[in-house]
Structure formats: C-alpha cells, structure tokens
Amino acid sequence: MLRNVAVPVINTVSPFEFAVACEVFGMDRSDQGVPNFDFAVCSERPGEPVPTAMGFSVATAHGFDRLAEADLIVVPATKPREGPIPDALVRELRAADERGAWIMSLCSGAFTLAKAGLLDGRRATAHWMNAEELAREFPGVKVELDVLYVEDGNIITSAGTAAGIDACLHLVRKELGTRVASMIARRMVVPPQRDGGQRQYVESPVPEVEADSLQPLLEWAVENLTEDLSVQALARRAVMSERTFARRFRAETGATPHTWVTAQRVLLARRLLEDTDASIEQVASRTGLGTAAILRHHFTRLVGTTPQSYRRTFRFAS
Structure with a gap:
C-alpha cells in the first residue's frame, strides 16, 4: 500500500x-x-x-x-x-x-x-x-x-x-x-483522468474549426453515458457534420469520440464497482456499455484487470 x-x-x-x-x-x-x-x-x-x-x-x-x-x-x-x-x-x-x-x-x-x-x-x-x-x-x-x-x-x-x-x-x-x-x-480542480497524449500540445499549425468549444457537449455526455453517444448522435447534437465533428473532437480532446466515450464509461464503471453492490450486468447497463461481456472487454483493456478482480481490490478502499 x-x-x-x-x-x-x-x-x-x-x-x-x-x-x-x-x-x-x-x-x-x-x-x-x-x-x-x-x-x-x-x-x-x-x-x-x-x-x-x-x-x-x-x-x-x-x-x-x-x-x-x-x-x-x-x-x-x-x-x-x-x-x-x-x-x-x-x-x-x-x-x-x-x-x-x-x-x-x-x-x-x-x-x-x-x-x-x-x-x-x-x-x-x-x-x-x-x-x-x-x-x-x-x-x-x-x-x-x-x-x-x-x-x-x-x-x-x-x-x-x-x-x-x-x-x-x-x-x-x-x-x-x-x-x-x-x-x-x-x-x-483538475480532471481525475485525462485522455489523449501530449502530441496535441506539440507546436504545429492550428487546424481551422467552425464551432465553439465542445466542453458543454462533453459535460452533457459524461452525465448521460447511457444515451446514444455515437459519432452520428453527438454530431447531430453539436449541429455539425460527422466529419467536422470528428476532426473538432480530436483537436480538443486528443482522442476519437469512441475512445473518449469508452474511457468515460469505464471510469464510471470503476466508481460503481468501488462504491456500490451493483452486479456486473447492472454496472454495464448503468455505464452505457450494454452487457457484462462488453464491459469486461473494455475494462480489462483499459484498466488491466477484470471488473470482478478490481472490485475485490478496491470495493472497500477509502
């Protein structure tokens, strides 16, 4: 420890x-x-x-x-x-x-x-x-x-x-x-976990964009992870074409929409596994990942351990 x-x-x-x-x-x-x-x-x-x-x-x-x-x-x-x-x-x-x-x-x-x-x-x-x-x-x-x-x-x-x-x-x-x-x-007063790498900070020409910051959309997405957060759905909500939205999203976050959304859903899953007794299926549903199999796949890939093992380790962490 x-x-x-x-x-x-x-x-x-x-x-x-x-x-x-x-x-x-x-x-x-x-x-x-x-x-x-x-x-x-x-x-x-x-x-x-x-x-x-x-x-x-x-x-x-x-x-x-x-x-x-x-x-x-x-x-x-x-x-x-x-x-x-x-x-x-x-x-x-x-x-x-x-x-x-x-x-x-x-x-x-x-x-x-x-x-x-x-x-x-x-x-x-x-x-x-x-x-x-x-x-x-x-x-x-x-x-x-x-x-x-x-x-x-x-x-x-x-x-x-x-x-x-x-x-x-x-x-x-x-x-x-x-x-x-x-x-x-x-x-x-910082994010608990940022996505993307530092390549986004390397000095390079700034791409032209046609919209204001996506921060309000990102905040909405974090609060609504069970909604349809596909590129198509997010682009519609941002009132952009899918291509423009995808380019703008990577410019602001350093990640693709799918990568960013998946990371946010896994982060919520970690909190639920630590703080609740919800079953793995319930955690999958409440995070928008759908099924326990999909949750296990993304959780193991991003966290390096299974949801069950993570819960055993951190359920009573304080």
Missing part, C-alpha cells in the same frame, strides 16, 4: 513539478477521507539552500538517506542539460529500484532517472520539447511521445509540466482506487 513518499530535490529543480508532488502527496486531506502520506522532501545536504530553476532556493530537513524507506520516490523536473546528479541520489534510486519501490519522474526529471541508469531498456516519456534530446542522449531508453505518462514496471515517467498531475493521480488511482484519486483531483 502506498503510504511513504519522498521527493529528492537537486540543483535547478523546477518549482512547478516540485509543487505537484507536494500538492498530491503532501497535503492533509484526512477530513475528506483521503489517507495521509508520510511525506518528506530530501536533499544532499539538509538545511543548505538548493537553487531552483526560477532563481530562489529551497532547504530540506532530510538527506537522501530518507529515500530508503519510501514506497514512492517522486523526482521533479530540472534543467535537462545540467551536470551529473549526486552519487548519493544515484545509490538510493538504484536501491529503490532493486527493492521494487515506485519511482516517478515528472517532466524532465526523466533525465535524472536516465543518468542513474534506471531507464535502460525501459519505455519512458518526457516533455515533448525534451523527448528527442532524451532519446539522443540515452539511446537505451525507449522514448514515447504521444502519451501523458508511461508506466514500465515500477517506474512511471510523465510528459511535460501538467502531465505530472496525471501521472500522480494515475498512481493514486492504481494504489488507492478511483474514489481517492477523484477526491484529490476535485480538491485540485
């Missing part, structure tokens, strides 16, 4: 990604039923200022030896081209990997993991502006671009900046369930 979290900071640490780790794992939300984490920030020399990428410094109360007891180590972004990382941090990261602890990098924090040798032969990602550099500097890393985060074994790497939130919430969801992840996301 995920309980002990440590964040190592080194020279040129990015304040935003550092704050993401603090916000997700360091805040006391016990009044909302969210379990508290034993959270610590660590540096090579506790008490001494560590320069950030924004010109100010932070000081910590713990050394890197604190990483030895962590269930999860979150490595924030730094300036990718900075020099070698401290030997003590390399030792602790490698030891954590060997014992199977979770290790997560945020944005360009993937360079720290790569320098420690943790990403050799593994799939990983980083900010799209740094992905080519990561692949070039560390040819043993299988760099993926069109993702918000990558989980390979016990190591999770996230794409640029805000994708670190997605990666953190993914791990919370995996370890503590959808309910806890959704409560943290609601408190942070």
Whole structure:
C-alpha cells in the first residue's frame, strides 16, 4: 500500500513539478477521507539552500538517506542539460529500484532517472520539447511521445509540466482506487483522468474549426453515458457534420469520440464497482456499455484487470 513518499530535490529543480508532488502527496486531506502520506522532501545536504530553476532556493530537513524507506520516490523536473546528479541520489534510486519501490519522474526529471541508469531498456516519456534530446542522449531508453505518462514496471515517467498531475493521480488511482484519486483531483480542480497524449500540445499549425468549444457537449455526455453517444448522435447534437465533428473532437480532446466515450464509461464503471453492490450486468447497463461481456472487454483493456478482480481490490478502499 502506498503510504511513504519522498521527493529528492537537486540543483535547478523546477518549482512547478516540485509543487505537484507536494500538492498530491503532501497535503492533509484526512477530513475528506483521503489517507495521509508520510511525506518528506530530501536533499544532499539538509538545511543548505538548493537553487531552483526560477532563481530562489529551497532547504530540506532530510538527506537522501530518507529515500530508503519510501514506497514512492517522486523526482521533479530540472534543467535537462545540467551536470551529473549526486552519487548519493544515484545509490538510493538504484536501491529503490532493486527493492521494487515506485519511482516517478515528472517532466524532465526523466533525465535524472536516465543518468542513474534506471531507464535502460525501459519505455519512458518526457516533455515533448525534451523527448528527442532524451532519446539522443540515452539511446537505451525507449522514448514515447504521444502519451501523458508511461508506466514500465515500477517506474512511471510523465510528459511535460501538467502531465505530472496525471501521472500522480494515475498512481493514486492504481494504489488507492478511483474514489481517492477523484477526491484529490476535485480538491485540485483538475480532471481525475485525462485522455489523449501530449502530441496535441506539440507546436504545429492550428487546424481551422467552425464551432465553439465542445466542453458543454462533453459535460452533457459524461452525465448521460447511457444515451446514444455515437459519432452520428453527438454530431447531430453539436449541429455539425460527422466529419467536422470528428476532426473538432480530436483537436480538443486528443482522442476519437469512441475512445473518449469508452474511457468515460469505464471510469464510471470503476466508481460503481468501488462504491456500490451493483452486479456486473447492472454496472454495464448503468455505464452505457450494454452487457457484462462488453464491459469486461473494455475494462480489462483499459484498466488491466477484470471488473470482478478490481472490485475485490478496491470495493472497500477509502
């Protein structure tokens, strides 16, 4: 169970990604039923200022030896081209990997993991502006671009900046369930689970579109998942041709309508499996997936386990 979290900071640490780790794992939300984490920030020399990428410094109360007891180590972004990382941090990261602890990098924090040798032969990602550099500097890393985060074994790497939130919430969801992840996301005023990858953020010509934002339609769809949400039906509701609607939908969400709708239905299924005693057939009906067989197919494909197994694991998560 995920309980002990440590964040190592080194020279040129990015304040935003550092704050993401603090916000997700360091805040006391016990009044909302969210379990508290034993959270610590660590540096090579506790008490001494560590320069950030924004010109100010932070000081910590713990050394890197604190990483030895962590269930999860979150490595924030730094300036990718900075020099070698401290030997003590390399030792602790490698030891954590060997014992199977979770290790997560945020944005360009993937360079720290790569320098420690943790990403050799593994799939990983980083900010799209740094992905080519990561692949070039560390040819043993299988760099993926069109993702918000990558989980390979016990190591999770996230794409640029805000994708670190997605990666953190993914791990919370995996370890503590959808309910806890959704409560943290609601408190942070962010979606509990985003679809699509970061390719939608890569600099490219913006396609011409002929409609306002689809956000009202997306909100309606989430509240009406048992309705006909085919491309044809959604396009009619948006008063667009199917072709224009499909193009606009991908431009806004990074996913096809079918992929997005299926993900929303599976997300609702997770909540129902955690919070209700509804049968698998009832869950399938209430999510718009129709039958238990269809629910099992999409649920297993997206979540990596069957609805029954998921319920056994998370039914009483709090």
